[in-house]
Amino acid sequence: MFARPLRLLACLLCAWCWASFAQAAGVVIVFSERSASYVAAADALVAALELEGQSRAEVSQRIASELDGLGATEAGASKLFIALGTDALKRVLARDLRVPVLAALIPRSGFERVMKEVGGRASSPVTVLYLDQPFGRQLDLLRIAIPGAKQVGVLWGGESVLQQPALQTALRARDMQELSGPVVSGGVPNASLNAALENADVLLAVADPQVYSSGTVANILLATYRARVPMLAFSPAYVRAGALLSLHSTPTQIGVQAGSIARSLLQGSSLPSALYPVDFTVTVNEHVARSLGLTLDALSLSDKLRRVEKRP
Numbered sequence: 001m002f003a004r005p006l007r008l009l010a011c012l013l014c015a016w017c018w019a020s021f022a023q024a025a026g027v028v029i030v031f032s033e034r035s036a037s038y039v040a041a042a043d044a045l046v047a048a049l050e051l052e053g054q055s056r057a058e059v060s061q062r063i064a065s066e067l068d069g070l071g072a073t074e075a076g077a078s079k080l081f082i083a084l085g086t087d088a089l090k091r092v093l094a095r096d097l098r099v100p101v102l103a104a105l106i107p108r109s110g111f112e113r114v115m116k117e118v119g120g121r122a123s124s125p126v127t128v129l130y131l132d133q134p135f136g137r138q139l140d141l142l143r144i145a146i147p148g149a150k151q152v153g154v155l156w157g158g159e160s161v162l163q164q165p166a167l168q169t170a171l172r173a174r175d176m177q178e179l180s181g182p183v184v185s186g187g188v189p190n191a192s193l194n195a196a197l198e199n200a201d202v203l204l205a206v207a208d209p210q211v212y213s214s215g216t217v218a219n220i221l222l223a224t225y226r227a228r229v230p231m232l233a234f235s236p237a238y239v240r241a242g243a244l245l246s247l248h249s250t251p252t253q254i255g256v257q258a259g260s261i262a263r264s265l266l267q268g269s270s271l272p273s274a275l276y277p278v279d280f281t282v283t284v285n286e287h288v289a290r291s292l293g294l295t296l297d298a299l300s301l302s303d304k305l306r307r308v309e310k311r312p
Contacts (some may be wrong), residue, residue, distance in 0.1 A: 002117050002304065003007040003240060004210075004249065014081065015114075025088065026058045026059070026078060026079045026080065026266065027049065027058060027059045027060070027078070027079065027080050027081075027082060027262060027266070028059075028060050028062065028078050028080070028081045028082070028094065029042050029045065029046075029059065029060070029061045029062070029063075029082045029084065030061075030062050030063075030064050030067060030081060030083050030084065030088040030091065030092055031061065031062070031063050031064060031084050031085065031088060032064050032084060032085025032086060032087040032088040033063065033064070033085070033087070033182050033200070034063055034236070035103070037251040038084050038105065038137050038251070039086060039208045039216075039251075040251040041084055041104065041105055041252065041254050041255035041258065042061060042084065043252075043253040043255065043257065044252045044253075044254075044255025044256045044258075044259065045255040045259040045262065046250070046254070046260045047255075047256075047259070048255070048256050048258075048260060048261070048262075049259050049262060050260025050261060050264070052260075054198065055061075055260075059263070061166065063090075064083075064085075064087050064088040064090075064186065065091075065095070065297055067091045067092065067095065067283055072272065076177045076193050077126055078097075078101065079100070079250035079266055080099065080100050080101075080102060080262055080265055080266055081097060081099055081101045081102070081124070082101075082102045082103075082104065082262060083101060083102070083103045084104055084105045084106070085105050085106060086106050086110045086111075086114060087296050088103075089101070089103045089106060089114050089126075089261050090112070090114050090117070091126075091151055093114070093118050093124065093126070096116070096123050096143070097100075097123070097280060098123045098124060100124060100127070100265055101124045101126045101127070101128075102126075102127050102128075102129070102131040102258060102261055102262055102265060103126060103252055104128070104255075104258040105131055105251065105254055106128065106130070106131055106287055107130065107131050107132050107207045108130045108132045108161035108207075109157075109160050109162070109163070109207060109208055109275075110159070111128050111130065111274075112159070112162065113159055117223060121220070125181040125296055126273065127271055127272075127273055127274075128273070128274050128275070129254065129258055129259065129261060129275050129276075129277065130274065130275065130276050130277070131207075131249070131277075132206075132207060132234065132276070133234070133247050133248065133249070133277065133280060134170075134275065134276045135162060135163075135166055135170040135171075136170045136173070137247065137276075137280070137305065137309065138171055138175075138204060138247055138268065139152070139171065139174050139176060139204075140204075140309070141232065141245065141247050141282065141286070141301065141305050142202055142204070142217065142232055142303060143174065144301055144304050144305060145232075145244075145245060145294070145301055146202060146294070148201065148219075149176070149201035149202050150175070150176050150177060150204075151177055151179055151199055151200045151201045151202075152171060152176055152177065152178055152189060152200065152201070152202055152204050153179045153180065153195075153196035153200030153202065153203040153204065153207075153229065154167065154178055154179070154180045154196055154203070154204050154206060155180070155181075155186065155192055155193070155195050155196050155203070155206070155211045155220070156180055156182055156183050156206070156208070156210075156211070157183065157184045157186060157208030157209070157210035157213075158183060158184075158185055158208075158210055159207070159208050159209070159210065160206045160207065160208035160211065161183050163206065164178075164180075164202075167204075167206075179195065179196055179197075179198070179199060179200050180192075180195060180196055180199055181193075181194065181195025181196055182195070183206070184210050184211045186210065186224070186243075187216070188211060188219065188220060193220065193223050193298045197223060197224065197227045197229050197296055198227075200227075200229050201229070202229060202230050202231070202232060202244075202286065203220075203230070203231045203232070204231075204232050205223055205231055205232065205233045205234055205238065205243070207234050217238060218241070221238070221241055221242040221243060221266070222242075224242075224243075225242060225245045228292065230243070230245070230292055230294075231243040231244055231245075232244065232245045232246070232247065233245065233247075234245040234246060234247070235248055236281075236283040239283045239285045240285070242285065242288060242289045243285060244282065244285055244289060244292065245282065245284055245285075245292075245295075247280060247281075247282055248280065248281055248283075248284070249277035249279060249280050249281065250281055251303075253277065253279040253280070253281065254277060256279070257275075257277060257278055257279065261275065278300070280305075282299075282301045282302045282305065284296045284297070284298045284301070
């Protein structure tokens with residue numbers, strides 16, 4: 001006669017223990033949205049933490065829009081918040097958690113915009129793993145794929161133009177030059193396109209929502225096609241649309257590195273406040289390559305680029 005009450009009590013105890021476990025999660029992963037890319041990054045991140053002994057029960061996952069439901073107990077018990085995407089970072093910083101934050105899957109321009117909006121109000125130390133590739137790596141890929149490339153066209157927007165000095169430093173180190181026109185704001189004017197493409201050997205796409213968006217990329221790619229100026233893009237989607245190459249890190253590659261960074265932060269290690277991806281992927285539009293008289297292989301380009309980066 002006591003069997004049913006005992007089973008009920010056992011279930012209640014299990015539920016209480018599970019809730020307590022969740023509240024004591026050492027790591028809270030916050031998604032901007034539950035899309036395939038964020039889920040893939042989170043899965044790789046959690047797997048990387050588990051390899052080092054972090055229990056899956058010690059990691060909780062939330063959508064950014066649900067962050068307001070995070071209880072004070074869970075927030076106070078957490079040792080690290082990982083924000084995947086711009087919206088997740090904004091919402092995490094708005095909570096005044098006073099817990100270290102790791103931001104990932106966020107372009108440098110987007111990260112700098114969020115930190116500018118927050119100003120000096122952020123109570124949490126923030127480490128960011130940029131989604132962008134370092135300029136030196138992008139230019140090295142260009143020299144491998146198109147050895148004669150010297151003139152690099154760039155379309156700058158209001159956010160990305162802050163990175164112009166870093167690009168110019170990388171260009172000078174490789175005896176290359178920048179070609180750019182007026183900074184883009186609210187569309188891509190012909191003056192900017194013409195200045196970036198005229199006499200250019202290649203167009204280097206730098207992520208900026210004012211420049212590259214669903215409403216502008218088709219016209220930009222059409223202009224590069226007419227000018228016979230290949231584009232090095234930051235997304236494989238642009239390669240499918242007509243760019244020659246893309247250099248990017250997949251969500252899984254970002255997740256693996258984010259897991260390693262998170263592990264170091266949990267162990268109290270001192271890290272730079274900003275990091276670039278270590279691993280990367282090259283994609284090639286073979287049709288565009290052939291039309292330009294080029295023979296390119298993505299795997300070969302990746303291997304050569306990795307060898308360049310290993311040189312002292």
